[in-house]
Amino acid sequence: MGRIDDLANRYVAQWAPLSPTGATYVGIAGYDDQLDDLSPDGYAARAELTRRTLGELDVIEPETEAERIAQEAMQERLGLELARYDAGELTSEVNVISSGLHELRMVFDLMPTDGEEAKANVAARLNRFASALDGYKRTLREAAAVGRVSSQVQLVEVAKQCDAWVDPDGDNFFHGLVERLDSDGPLGAELRKGAAAATAATAEFGHFLRTELAPEGRQKQAAGRERYELASQYFLGAKVDLDETYAWGFAELARLEADMRTVAGRIVGPGATIDDAVRALDADP
Incomplete structure (x- = not known):
């Protein structure tokens, strides 16, 4: 195994505990009962791992063409992720497609649900949902305090998504998820408690977006050229004119x-x- 492979494996092993939802997204087992720390400290810890890994990458001399390609790919992805963090994008951007809230909500779509262990993991995550959103609110408040806030339109639209997810006549997402798992006994009680807690937390987060953050948001949805250049490079994997x-x-x-x-x-x-x-x-x- 080359040094690039070894570094990549060490990075993933350290990254997965810092991003349990990310671990679920990419299929790494063992973290399905946990959620990311979306507080400022949680974002800082992931950024520090990225910064440290990039520093190690920079001093490695690839021994093969495959290693060179792997090194450049890691430098490109991790470098842009760190640039977005340093620019305040990761900790401030909220839109109807992507945000910390969406990462938390969508991970339930990817979790295994067959068997008692899988259902227990769902229950654990549901019961951690409110705490994760509390941390995320602290992050968004810190970003807003230095003038980094998404547009009012996007914030209000995400608040509407929260409304739909908790509406008994709409998605009713968390309660619907628990009903499909169809568990009785102590595990069923934990699932129902978690669904109620996650529902309440999501409703409160929508209220936070609508009443606290949106009034501080940008009037225009346009992001500006510098921010768009960074976002387009991250999305495309290449710089374009x-x-x-x-x-x-x-x-x-x-x-x-x-x-x-x-x-x-x-x-x-x-x-x-x-x-x-x-x-x-x-x-x-």
Whole structure:
């Protein structure tokens, strides 16, 4: 085993206890009864592990081409993760797709549920949900205190997601999860207690977003060029020329719309709009 492999294995072994939900996402067993520490200290601990690992990576001389590729891949991913932490992105960004809340909520979709041990893990996580959200609120408050807050629109929309997850006539997610597990006795009682606690915590978190954080949020949803450059690089795994990419994108959009208008003319007749073509196709038996 090469030094890069050894370092990667040590990193994962140290990372999994710091990110139990991440461990579940990637299939590492043994952490399904725990949740991440989303407090400022929890984020700092994960960032310190990343920083330390990058320092070790930088002084390793790869012995093979495979090691070189693995080293560069780790440096790229971990480096961007650390850059996002240092820029305050990881500890402040809340949107309808991604946030600490979503990581906690979605991990229940990936957990094993067959057998008593699996159900006990679900119960344990449900009963830890409120504490995890309390830590996350501290993190978001610290970020807000230095001016890093998501847009008002996104914060309010996530609050609405919280409303849906706890609505008995909506998703009713946590209670629905427990009902599907169909457990009786002490384990069933723990599951029901956890569902009630997680439901209450999620409802309270939605209230926190709506009444405390949203008033501090940005009026515009636009993030700004510097933040977008970092986010796009993390998402794409590569740096792109944003001006060139957007110019190409708008040119492609214009080309596609012109093609659509041409096809609409063939369907309905000269001068027809795209909406005219859609109505004609919908009306055609």
